[in-house]
Amino acid sequence: MSVPLLAIFAIVGGLLAVVVGLRPQLTLSRGGKILAFAALFIVPVLSTWGSFEGHMEHAQSTSFCLSCHVMTDYGRSLQVDDPSYLAARHFQNNRVPSDRACYTCHTDYAMFGGLKAKIRGLNHLRIQYLGKVPKPEDIKLYTPYNNRECLHCHLGARRFEESSAHQKRPELLPDVKSGKLSCLSSGCHDIVHDVETIKDVPLWKGAR
Amino acid sequence: MKATRGIETRLRRASVLIAAGLLAQVLTFLIKHPLAFVAFLAVGCPLVAGGTVLFLLGLVSSVPEKSDAAGA
Numbered sequence: 001m002s003v004p005l006l007a008i009f010a011i012v013g014g015l016l017a018v019v020v021g022l023r024p025q026l027t028l029s030r031g032g033k034i035l036a037f038a039a040l041f042i043v044p045v046l047s048t049w050g051s052f053e054g055h056m057e058h059a060q061s062t063s064f065c066l067s068c069h070v071m072t073d074y075g076r077s078l079q080v081d082d083p084s085y086l087a088a089r090h091f092q093n094n095r096v097p098s099d100r101a102c103y104t105c106h107t108d109y110a111m112f113g114g115l116k117a118k119i120r121g122l123n124h125l126r127i128q129y130l131g132k133v134p135k136p137e138d139i140k141l142y143t144p145y146n147n148r149e150c151l152h153c154h155l156g157a158r159r160f161e162e163s164s165a166h167q168k169r170p171e172l173l174p175d176v177k178s179g180k181l182s183c184l185s186s187g188c189h190d191i192v193h194d195v196e197t198i199k200d201v202p203l204w205k206g207a208r
Numbered sequence: 209m210k211a212t213r214g215i216e217t218r219l220r221r222a223s224v225l226i227a228a229g230l231l232a233q234v235l236t237f238l239i240k241h242p243l244a245f246v247a248f249l250a251v252g253c254p255l256v257a258g259g260t261v262l263f264l265l266g267l268v269s270s271v272p273e274k275s276d277a278a279g280a
Contacts, residue, residue: 007234014230017259021223024216036219040263044226044256051233051252055245067242125242 003058006050013043056114059121065102068128073136073195074102081204086184086192092204095153109152137196147176150183218266222259229255 016039019026026032058064066075078091078101087105090096096104107117120142127133154160155177165188166173175181183189233252236244 003237007237010230010234010237014227014234017223017226017230021220021227024219027215027219036263040219040222040226041260044230044260047230048233048253048256051237051248054237055248058240059242059245063240064242067240121242122246125246129243 003054006047006054009043010047010051013039013047016043056118059118060100060103062099062101062103068124070128070133070136070139073198074193076198076203077193077195079203080198081202084191085194085201086189088204092206105149107149108146109148144182145184147179147183151177215266215270218262218269222263222266225255225259225262229253229257229259 016035020036020039027036062075065071074087077085077087080088083089087101090105091098091101103117107113160166161173166176172181176183184192229252232255233248236248236252239247
């Protein structure tokens with residue numbers, strides 16, 4: 001549901017609750033009881049659920065992730081004019097949706113992955129406002145990047161399966177698929193955001 | 209009579225909590241900031257939850273009093 005619709009729904013629910021609060025004697029009639037049940041239970045519960053979904057949806061947007069100052073350089077790394085930067089290559093070639101660029105790669109494609117990502121996000125907020133914010137180049141992943149997140153999209157794709165680089169050794173692809181060899185390991189796709197070098201790198205002119 | 213007043217008081221309190229909670233939720237939509245989500249969770253949701261629980265408690269507690277009145 002869109003944000004304006006959710007807002008209208010919540011406002012109507014609030015007004016109904018006010019009506020019931022100002023005229024509680026309405027509930028003496030059958031119609032009034034139904035109105036009170038709708039105003040004080042059904043509408044608030046549905047509105048809260050819808051609002052929660054709306055907030056969760058917004059929290060997956062690229063603009064949301066980049067709204068913290070410490071993420072500015074990570075945002076710039078999506079616009080770098082150099083295809084060796086993995087994040088830039090994905091962003092500029094629409095391999096990830098531009099409005100969900102961060103979330104697409106930084107969520108776990110497993111049960112409760114989205115929920116875990118949100119809990120980590122709340123922890124980031126705590127650090128932003130109550131803790132010591134690290135320098136962008138000091139920010140590290142909580143755990144090593146899981147190949148599962150790459151394979152979620154690339155597995156089975158011809159360009160991935162038949163790429164000459166992936167066919168160099170017969171055990172390379174099986175090792176990648178089983179997680180023995182990281183996609184981001186040295187010599188492969190090891191330049192991802194590299195924010196420490198971002199200031200010296202030109203940006204793509206056509207970037208959104 | 210007392211029971212009716214009690215229910216009315218609960219309805220009023222529940223409606224105040226729910227209206228305030230829904231208003232808080234609408235405000236969090238207008239502000240595009242990560243803290244808006246925290247405000248939604250910390251203010252909007254508890255107010256609405258408190259209001260609906262109060263309303264449901266009012267419904268449950270009103271049932272035996274009504275049947276007493278009918279019996280009398």
